[in-house]
Amino acid sequence: MTDNNDWLDGLDETELVIEGRLSNERKDKSPQYLLPLALLQHSIGMDGVKQLHDSENFCAIVVTPSPDWTLPLMHLLKPWEWDFVQARVTPLRPSQIADDTSSLRTMDALAMGARVLGIGHDPERLLPSSMRTAADMVVRLPPPNGEVIGAVIKRMCGRTLKVIPNDIAFGLTFDEIVACLRPGTSPTQCIERLKKAVASKRSSSPITQGVPTIHELHGYGDAKTWALNLIEDLEAWRRGEIGFDAIDANVVLASMPGLGKTTYARSLAHTTGLPLITTSVGKWFSESPGHLDSVIKMIDKVFVDAKAAAPCIVFLDEIDAVPNRATISPRGADWWLPVITHLLDKLDGAVNDTTDRLIVVGATNHPEKLDAALVRPGRLDRIIHIAPPTAEDMQGILRQHLGTDLEGEDLTQAGQLAAGASGAPAVSWVKTARRTARSAKRPLQMADLLAAIAPADIRTEAMIEGTALHEAGHAIVADILGIGEVESVSIVIRDDHGGSTMLKFDGFLPTRTAVENLTMQLLAGRAAEQWDDGDVGWINIWDPTTSTSVKLPNWSPIFSQGLSWYAAKMIKEWAEERNQAFHSDTEKAAARVAHREFLLDVMPNAKSIERRRRARQIEPQTRLIPGNQVEIKSVDRDEDRDIPHDTAMARAPEAIPVKKGRSFGGKAGQKKAQETRRSNREQKQAGAVEKDSKPARLPPVSAPKPPTVDLAAIKARVAARVNKKGDGEAA
Template sequence: MEAAEMSNSQNGRKPSHGNDAFVPELMPRDEAGFPADDAQTPYVRHGLAGLRAAREVLPGAALLEALGPAGLRRLRGPGGLAVVVEVPTADWCQHVGSALRDIVPFVHVEVRDGSSKTQHKPSEGNDKVARLLCEGARVAGVSHAPERYLPEALVAAADLVIRIGPPSNRVVAETIRAATGKRARRMPVAVAGSLNFDALTSQIRIGSTPRECIARIRSIAEARSGIDPQLGEVPDLETLHGYGSPAMEWARDLVRDLDAWREGRLDWSAVQRTALLYGPPGTGKTSFVRSVAKAARIPLIATSVSGWFTGSNGYLDGVLKAFEGKLALAAAQAPALLFLDEVDAIPSRDGLSARGRDWWTPVITGVLAALDSTTSGDASRLIVVGATNHLSALDPAMIRPGRLFPPIEIARPSVEDLAGILRQHLGADLPGEDLMPVAMLGTGATGAEAVGWIKAARSAARAEGRRMVVADLARAVAPEDDRTPEELAVCARHEAAHAVAARIRDIGTLRSVSLAMSTGTAGSVRALLHGRTLMTRAQIEDLVIVALAGRAMDASSGAANTGAGGGSGSDLAKATELVASIHATFGLGDELAIRGGPDAAVAAMRDDPALRRVVERDLQALYARAVAFVRDHRPAIEAVAERLVATRVLSGEEVERLIRSHAGTPARSNRNGRARDAR
């Protein structure tokens, strides 16, 4: 039989009780089952007899509202019954458990707030629950996260599920009346929605007036839902630049949903509570999350996979406990934003060796289970956001609805966004200056690099005892080049070949080409690739030809050099990964069997000589096509390179004009809109 569900969810509507008018006052004993409070209390000595402390009243009032008359009748009905009560936060558990026992007798009430790592688990206590239910007993469980902490047998067998949401104004008003003897009037919407049990009840004091109680509740609620002190200097969300529409839309939706939830106009279950930010290092994923937390007026709890290892003994149980500790810390401050940085440090099971899989599988499974319980229950009230520099390295099970979803790209900023980032971080410096030329010099840089330029420019100006000028910033972006004229010419031809190939092969929208040096690179080409959902082998091969065009130009101009090789971001590394993926990831080669994601495809070559030979064969063939391309389009490449030496940076539009002026029009396209290459 399906369990009946009762709730006091804040949805802006009065609870429905058939033809009975809802009465906000606590019901007398003969209706609600609360015992008479005959004991003499200290309040009697002060002439406050008949008043009751908020801690005694609030749990029962919230429970009765969630039940309603129909639920109360069901609870008091004859026979055995399995009941699960979900409360807002952990500090409600014991109090609601006591209120439940006062309403109706239970043979056993299991109260679990997660404080015991060994006993508060779904696998504990099932024998007892099953035996009592078989005997026709009445059994209840109370928790802020039932599926995570209560016996799984009780959760599965529940005849009645009672969900107590954040206390409504109706419940708060009745609690205030019980403590002060007077009605509360003119309360703000969802006045106590963001407070836990202890925070709320400590503001409702015997001897106070309702107005004083409400004033204290408002004060602490505003303090707790206000800006985290650590986020005070974080830029406002609406002043950010370079994050793109999907990220900003997600952030605005989250802030709007949280405001609606606080006002009682939206259930917590309707809030978009998860996301995964991905993109290159330095693009500001952490900064973005901090601004989101500030705009949402919720605390930010940040953690990383590496922190779980360094903050524990490094063994399996220690790593999981470190993660669970962060979850518990975030839950204690809910509503809050839990930020999981470097989630790609949890490897995908697809690419693990047998030995690695034995160790990592329990960790991965434990993290996934914790994410499920954290993001699925209404009571958790956590926003969970992950971040990674390598989306393809994540376990596929991590990226699905209910876990870290949706994936949102945080790409490198455009030139316009880069100028906006510079203006934002310059503050009062360089007022009224046109920053677009400086941004053009830094095309392809990240927000983090832009902040570094500003620091370097300010430092240079301080060293000379003067105010910063635009020239300081320009020198920080593109320091004086110590390359010889010959080296500059070689680098320019290399980057020009990439740029012309990107345009004529039509891999996307060419944004810019630059000779500005940055860490590990002597120049760069930025292009926005076509947002294709599906790609053919020919389209992937076009990307390889563009990646190899720089080396082909080097070789045709004298000799190949080290510029195309190097680490994982080098031309040859990208080309190798793409070709390996054709055969081992996408099933577009001679075999359909896959080895895993792109990283796994590259790793597979180390242990599979046959795969390595196939990849090398295809790389050589595509390199030959790149050499032919460079030969056929050399006039345009030389023109772009000459201009690049003079200006250091060219926009995509300027490259297009040079191609047209030196080669007539771009190479003819075939029926599929792909550029023909010389064979």
């Protein structure tokens, strides 16, 4: 910094003004006294300090940078003849609120023309409302910058350095700063101690230990750009060039699992030097009894701790675990709505109140499941999607984990083999390669790394060839249709798929042509497999009975048409047990016919429960008919076959329904059952059984037809009635 005599003279003048009111222990000009005084004058100037010191009938609030500054500032300001001083670090417990008299004492003191002072890092929670409302001056103190530290050093040592970084004490508590500013030492020694303290505190954090900086990360795309902008803005804020409200400090990271969202948050904390508070819905339950009030208190604790450590990063992991109010069940809504509402309220304060100085980062694997209110403008409205790392990204990730191993080696081939995988397995690959080298008692070689990334393939030659055809189909069609740039094509097994084709999209406009082209590209792998008779791909078929995805061979349409996943899997297993060929479409169709013939032969001699189960497996279109027969409509032959099927479902419609009544035990129960059966038989024989069925549905009401008028008939009826009436009168 530039030497500023006016600033230092002001500090001396302030000390002379208040020297008469200081205790003897303060007259030694120790850093415990000089540091809060210098920060106070730097924030409000000499005029503000004099107003704070001399004003009568006056109410002031001093907002400290963090809780550890509350006590030193109280020691500095309390001797300035205040009639009532309220200084708190933690809020009152619910049991103490009823007995708290601070608000009443504030009101009485101000009514008598006295001086009232409140000190705390969070006035809304720590100070009485009457004091906040009636305050004549509110002083918000920022963390000490280079100018404040330089003024203290000059007052202690008689001189200072010309240039002191503004972040020289960033992240240090009040006690840690004071421990570095020692009277009797040179300014250079004080600054060196501060630098070592900051570096030591950053490296000793277990959360950020061993984590690379944001600049060293690879494969994060827009997320890395956002982080670099945040770091630049934080530096500008520390220099006093911008306010905290000018910083874009809130984001949600969305990606598939394993792409390093947690590592990103740790790296961000490590690079910025800010504390990191990690939380999740799982922690709210695991670290509390799990009741509604305890979960809400856990949410409060997270943001209270974050404000106490501010500026701070709050990492909301697995934020999609907070239910979406649009899809939650009515039963779940009764419990979750208070939790969701409370979380949204806390996020409003953290995001919109710049005095809290919080950076909120959310992480989710399912951004589509987030509540709309959670990601609306003004909350976590920025969602950045992290894509799987490209071949170039994987080279950087591998280089980072290799350290000094394989220095100077070209990792292009390794990056291409690893393309499509997440960054998480890279650590395992490097460890496996190093273990291989240790076992061979030699330095690590490129072959060790390549073998770890792409281990020996256990697939048959036909399956490997078919996988290559499948991925080539995706790549060729994408190139022909101009969907995107093909970055890599791999047939290395990764998780649940045997290969991958990586495309780089410049953008996607969902026009009809674009959607049709994308659909063709996605189906191109299946189409390419038709060039060869081999059956090598895999598909996932949803099993509604277990709500899981079942992995099955890539069935041909001739074979799988009309089959359930279970029947298709059963036919494949049946063919493999008999060493029957099951590769080409023709072989699959033949296996289906042979399996049906097998069932038709064994079903007549099977038990009734087995016949009932097997009947549906022969053909999905099985139709039950009255009696004890099942009619099978064959799709491959022109004849029909009947199979005995003795089940309750196939009973005659005139069967007598048996109502379940009250059960009786012993002989009384047996007697009651016999009487019931006898009564039912007699009713059936007599034909007096009342059917226990739903009332017949009324036929649909048709539109009324226009009436047909028969004038001759009407005249005849009228004439007959007239004649009859005349005869009666005559009689």
